[in-house]
Amino acid sequence: MREKSQAPTMKDVAREAGVALGTVSKVVNGLPVGDAYRIRVEEAIKKLNYHVNSYAQGLKADRTYTAALLIPNTYTPFFADLVHHINLALLRRNYRMLLCCTDFDLNLEQEYVRMARQNKVDGIIGLTYNPNLSIEENTPFVSIDRAIGPGIPCVASDNFAGGQLAAEKLFDLGCRHVAFLRTGSSLTNEPNKRKAGFENGCLARGLSYEMKILNDGDSYDEFERFLREHITDGRLLFDGIFCVTDTLAHTVIRMLKGLRFRVPKDVQVIGFDGVRYFDEYVCSTIVQPVPEIAQMCVDLLLQENMPAKPPLVCLPVSYAAGGTTREEG
């Protein structure tokens, strides 16, 4: 591979089998060929250990059977799950995956879009944060969690319903005064709807709530201050807390324990994402349907003649108890 191409080509196979080039091509592509010829060709292929050069194929067909996945990293559990399931979904369609970790670098995101196009991938699936990401016409693109522009479908969990579900669960579990804590990108994206859904769910049940929303630069200490401000006579005013992500929930639970409150006895906590460590949920949580998101992204990307791609697809979330709420039994 490194040196002057010593890999056998169709020409070599043809010579070995004593047939014409086109015949070999047909055998390789499963087109009808006389049995006698076919066998000789197949033997020659085995003997020479021939493999088609998919770059020549791609050059010819203008199709590469490769898709690029743009994602911040692979070690955040939610991202890792996405990578895995998108990889599997692509594999089911006989597609290969070019992985592009962006590390939340906006320029790198753009650079990868350029690279991906230059590398002639058949399409791109991206979970990106660059508000000005420029995607050229006729580059099939499916976005995760963020509406990017007209003609580019966005796939996400039903974040609004997830927020509602969190409110419903906390209410049903007996909470009467709850809090919503949020941090993360202030960019307009789907996960932001968790807040709206939660408010909606609280209002529908007459469940009183307060919110603490951090801005981009703020320290997590702000949350601890917020909690301290809501302690009266050693008691926390909240009996339930909904955190915008499991990661935040994890941090908040530590804070609560540091303040000598017991979870879930004194205060119940629900997170969002469905992060699992060692096969267990790290907290009670709203679970994102990652396998379904992955499958939907791939289907939308590779859909051949879909006249009108849906601009936004929201997939149903579910609730999972994870030890930070007081379920029966």
Place this chain on the structure above:
Amino acid sequence: MREKSQAPTMKDVAREAGVALGTVSKVVNGLPVGDAYRIRVEEAIKKLNYHVNSYAQGLKADRTYTAALLIPNTYTPFFADLVHHINLALLRRNYRMLLCCTDFDLNLEQEYVRMARQNKVDGIIGLTYNPNLSIEENTPFVSIDRAIGPGIPCVASDNFAGGQLAAEKLFDLGCRHVAFLRTGSSLTNEPNKRKAGFENGCLARGLSYEMKILNDGDSYDEFERFLREHITDGRLLFDGIFCVTDTLAHTVIRMLKGLRFRVPKDVQVIGFDGVRYFDEYVCSTIVQPVPEIAQMCVDLLLQENMPAKPPLVCLPVSYAAGGTTREEG
């Protein structure tokens, strides 16, 4: 990209700029060209939004600037870290990464090797389990954690030294009778040296130890039985346990708590890998140098004229306290 190639080619650029094809190629590749021409070509490229077709490039150069990574999955933390750092290391050399998740499927591993070769990647980095994995000549391959064969370098942590380090730490932390617990592939691979290193470290210090090694099919319950067998008068005979991975350590710690032993007060536990959740180590552990492993794999893979590739490279591990040992202070 889907339809009859409407992307501009060098020919289009040449026509637009009123120069010859070869001149455009030179501009694109940074070869010397008269300034007047260069500017006209650059403007034409901008205007047409031209991108080189790297498949045509690959066809010509027999080089694709793409490497394949074979790994069981992306959600196991150690693998996720590897994927991320290998991706970054490849990027630094301007290489793209084709990710291939094998799910521990031996046939799939072999299939991916074939696909990778067919896809004309410049090389493969693989963490594989197929003992008979067949890698064709002149396919650059670097293996992680397992010696595959002559001419194929293997990169791993210094697992032996890691085992020694675990013994040393337990001893220094006051342990006087310890246990080693192991499960996982019975395949000959580098991580198996953890056991030998640990024994060596214990013997060197006169630290008495016992071992419990599970076979491939055995249930984790065997470990619990082993622990129960070593309880006398309600006291555990071990004051230190070294687990072959952090995942196993996590399970064992749960067992110990279930048996009403306190970690680290009654018994200290050290794992292996350096798995972090929410930025914290899940237990005291021997940390694998993942960024260095990643960099080494890439360096070895892309090393141009390395006459003798080293058969085995072991990189230094380190110890990190993670709350399951009794450090000072």
Place this chain on the structure above:
DNA sequence: TTGTATGCGTTATCAT
């Protein structure tokens, strides 16, 4: 049914 010839987009070797 099988063989031949052309072109995909690029690079490199030539003349000019």
Place this chain on the structure above:
DNA sequence: ATGATAACGCATACAA
């Protein structure tokens, strides 16, 4: 320094 042309490996329209 620049322009024409062949070749990379494959698929396919067309001729045999």
